[in-house]
Amino acid sequence: MAVREAELETRAHAHEDQHKHQKLVIIAWSGDLDKVWPQMILATTGAAMGMQTTIFFTFWGLFSLVKDGVHITGDNWMQKMVSMMDRPGMEHLKLGKMNFAGAGPKMMKHLAKEHKVASPGELLEMAQDLGVRLVPCQMTMDLLGLTREDMIEGLGEPVGATTMLLEAQDAVTLFI
Amino acid sequence: MSVQIARTLDLKGLQCPLPIVKTAQAIRELGSGDLMEALATDPGSVADFGAWCTATGNELVEQSETDDVFRFVIRKK
Numbered sequence: 001m002a003v004r005e006a007e008l009e010t011r012a013h014a015h016e017d018q019h020k021h022q023k024l025v026i027i028a029w030s031g032d033l034d035k036v037w038p039q040m041i042l043a044t045t046g047a048a049m050g051m052q053t054t055i056f057f058t059f060w061g062l063f064s065l066v067k068d069g070v071h072i073t074g075d076n077w078m079q080k081m082v083s084m085m086d087r088p089g090m091e092h093l094k095l096g097k098m099n100f101a102g103a104g105p106k107m108m109k110h111l112a113k114e115h116k117v118a119s120p121g122e123l124l125e126m127a128q129d130l131g132v133r134l135v136p137c138q139m140t141m142d143l144l145g146l147t148r149e150d151m152i153e154g155l156g157e158p159v160g161a162t163t164m165l166l167e168a169q170d171a172v173t174l175f176i
Numbered sequence: 177m178s179v180q181i182a183r184t185l186d187l188k189g190l191q192c193p194l195p196i197v198k199t200a201q202a203i204r205e206l207g208s209g210d211l212m213e214a215l216a217t218d219p220g221s222v223a224d225f226g227a228w229c230t231a232t233g234n235e236l237v238e239q240s241e242t243d244d245v246f247r248f249v250i251r252k253k
Contacts (some may be wrong), residue, residue, distance in 0.1 A: 048200030049231040
């Protein structure tokens with residue numbers, strides 16, 4: 001009996017410890033609406049569950065952090081071309097499939113509103129409120145010519161892959 | 177022990193992850209031991225509230241369903 005109790009206690013402690021170190025790292029690579037959405041859903045949920053949550057925004061993922069009013073980003077014509085082909089900003093994301101020149105995302109947003117599903121933009125605000133760290137990838141910012149002025153407020157300092165992998169060492173890590 | 181509900185949260189009609197996210201946001205305002213009542217219609221919330229309480233250490237004191245509305249009473253850790 002005593003052994004069983006001790007075992008249960010050990011397990012309870014192990015459970016507590018496990019909670020103390022719960023961390024979630026999301027590598028947000030995609031800028032497609034149907035991938036940014038789960039990035040935001042999982043980040044807000046992780047933070048709501050008390051997990052220390054970090055999103056590392058890299059490549060196309062970075063564009064969802066560009067301010068709504070900014071159309072063209074970058075210095076040279078190649079960088080500018082990227083933002084011209086694909087308007088940056090959380091409100092202008094395209095679907096990975098069935099985009100139909102923008103009709104797809106419109107329909108999806110209409111459905112979401114009808115079913116009271118929060119938009120990625122709303123979820124991003126909630127994520128910030130719940131203390132999710134939003135960290136841009138320094139290399140991709142330089143590659144694409146994105147500046148801090150192009151991007152929304154409240155972001156962490158841009159970092160590199162090493163810093164992110166260190167953060168991910170003891171975390172649940174998702175690549176979306 | 178107080179059995180008074182300190183706060184009622186109307187989450188009816190909201191979809192995942194909003195019921196849990198809004199619960200997490202709202203419970204910050206309460207003190208330890210306070211009771212919060214949450215009303216939701218998302219069938220997924222039944223499993224989610226249990227999981228959320230397990231993860232956060234808050235206690236799910238009561239759970240019931242009336243006319244497709246799920247009621248959860250949570251005691252803050």
